[in-house]
Amino acid sequence: MAQKQFMKPIIIYFLLWCNPIFCYYSSIVSVQLNSNTIKLPSPALKGTVSIEETLLNRRSVREFKKDALSIQQVSQLLWASYGITKEMNSPSFLRGGFKTAPSAGALYPLEIYLVAGNVKGLNPGIYKYLPEGHQLTRTYDKDVRKELTEAALNQDFITQAPISLVYSAVFDRTTKKYGDRGRERYVCMDMGHSAENVCLQAVALGLGSCAVGAFDDKMVKNVIMMPNEEEPLYILPIGSPTGGGQLQRK
Numbered sequence: 001m002a003q004k005q006f007m008k009p010i011i012i013y014f015l016l017w018c019n020p021i022f023c024y025y026s027s028i029v030s031v032q033l034n035s036n037t038i039k040l041p042s043p044a045l046k047g048t049v050s051i052e053e054t055l056l057n058r059r060s061v062r063e064f065k066k067d068a069l070s071i072q073q074v075s076q077l078l079w080a081s082y083g084i085t086k087e088m089n090s091p092s093f094l095r096g097g098f099k100t101a102p103s104a105g106a107l108y109p110l111e112i113y114l115v116a117g118n119v120k121g122l123n124p125g126i127y128k129y130l131p132e133g134h135q136l137t138r139t140y141d142k143d144v145r146k147e148l149t150e151a152a153l154n155q156d157f158i159t160q161a162p163i164s165l166v167y168s169a170v171f172d173r174t175t176k177k178y179g180d181r182g183r184e185r186y187v188c189m190d191m192g193h194s195a196e197n198v199c200l201q202a203v204a205l206g207l208g209s210c211a212v213g214a215f216d217d218k219m220v221k222n223v224i225m226m227p228n229e230e231e232p233l234y235i236l237p238i239g240s241p242t243g244g245g246q247l248q249r250k
């Protein structure tokens with residue numbers, strides 16, 4: 001019975017998917033698959049800002065406007081972080097395929113959470129990004145930006161920003177193959193690649209971000225309710241910069 005309930009939205013979604021109007025619609029809005037899973041709109045694969053302009057204009061931003069982000073912007077940022085760019089069903093450690101960021105041994109140790117405070121069309125709360133299917137799964141349904149700020153030594157721009165991406169890593173995925181070298185080097189290198197993708201994508205969207213590494217690990221882990229195997233690594237608050245956006249700052 002429970003399985004039937006679970007399958008129902010998936011079957012409806014599949015039938016609707018065959019309809020071209022729905023295809024267009026679902027590429028611009030999110031679709032609730034069941035009470036906790038949300039299919040994100042498709043990311044844009046072409047933009048109007050060059051990679052050189054994003055490099056030139058990226059700056060750490062610590063003051064954000066109150067503006068909400070759109071679900072399309074959130075989708076684009078998450079895709080930049082760890083979206084699948086080459087689908088592969090096996091081996092299983094690829095978990096869906098090759099991604100936007102390189103990874104030592106293609107072992108993909110990162111997990112990425114969205115802390116949503118002010119996103120049009122998305123309830124405030126904590127969501128985990130599932131690169132397979134470009135989906136979000138809701139893990140908590142309250143705005144935790146204040147708690148996250150406290151865990152990050154009261155860096156209050158985290159509360160100001162409409163969203164933060166919070167990175168964790170399952171070190172074991174990489175150390176199983178690479179041992180200490182995996183722990184001391186590869187996992188953080190992986191994370192740097194992914195986080196920089198997000199920082200540059202933010203600039204291309206007219207948004208700003210700041211890498212935050214100064215926080216209390218235990219507190220961040222508690223706020224996000226990470227499973228034991230995950231260790232928190234980075235917080236990236238993202239929003240519209242005050243002062244008109246980085247691209248106009250030249």
Ligand SMILES: Cc1cc2nc3c(=O)[nH]c(=O)nc-3n(C[C@H](O)[C@H](O)[C@H](O)COP(=O)(O)O)c2cc1C
Binds near residue numbers: 062213215
């Ligand atoms: C690993 C790492 C940790 C950082 N942690 C913080 C932080 O906790 N708070 C903060 O305000 N900035 C943090 N930053 C941002 C740096 O202060 C910033 O990148 C640096 O001042 C250079 O400025 P720019 O990013 O505008 O080029 C961090 C940057 C990195 C790479």
